[in-house]
Structure formats: structure tokens, C-alpha cells
Amino acid sequence: MRCTAEKPSKENILALEDAIELLRGKWKISILRNLSYGEMRFKDLQEAVTGISPKVLSKELQDLEQHLLITRTVNNTKPVTVSYAITEHASKTVPPIINALLEFGLNHRKKIKEG
Secondary structure: OOOOOOOOOHHHHHHHHHHHHHHOOOOHHHHHHHHOOOOEEHHHHHHHOOOOOHHHHHHHHHHHHHOOOEEEEEEOOOOOEEEEEEOHHHHHHHHHHHHHHHHHHHHHHHHHHHO
């Protein structure tokens, strides 16, 4: 969907609001970016997402799982470990969003530095 001069449909507005709400927050994009490289255990994910507390990570993972962006697997190990992976749907749809945000951020920083 491209931004156009004509008024967007209600369906498009709601879809955009859903997407923003789904990825809102400080951590979700970072979690998804890390999981896009492969399955990770909880502890490894906590180390990869610098600064996140275990409680917040757990809540964010539950939210992403509820929205079908990641899967949670309880491993039959001693002690029991849990691993997370990005879903096939998310692996196809999320990286272009992250890349677009990255490109926007780099271009915006450049523009600000130019004055």
C-alpha cells in the first residue's frame, strides 16, 4: 500500500493501526529480529536483547506468540528449557518492515545531521 492523496479506506486505517499496535514497544522488533536468525532459548534471547528484564521478555514473548508471530517449544531436557522461533508467516513479513524502518532511520539521521 502506498500513501496517496485520496482518503484511505477505513479498512486500511484499521490494518495500519493493528500493525502499529502489534509491533509497538521497545522490545518486540528486537526480539523478532533476533529470532529471524534462528531458534533461541529464553536465556540466549535475554542476552541478545540487551537491557530487557526476564519479566518483560516473558510478557513480550507471550504477546508475540498470541499474535502468531513466534512459536514456543518446551524442550525435554533436564532442567527443562524453552525455545522460541519465528513463525513462517512472520519470517516472510517482518524482515521487510524492519528493513524499511532501518532505512528510514538511517535516512532521517542523515537529514538531521545535514541540518
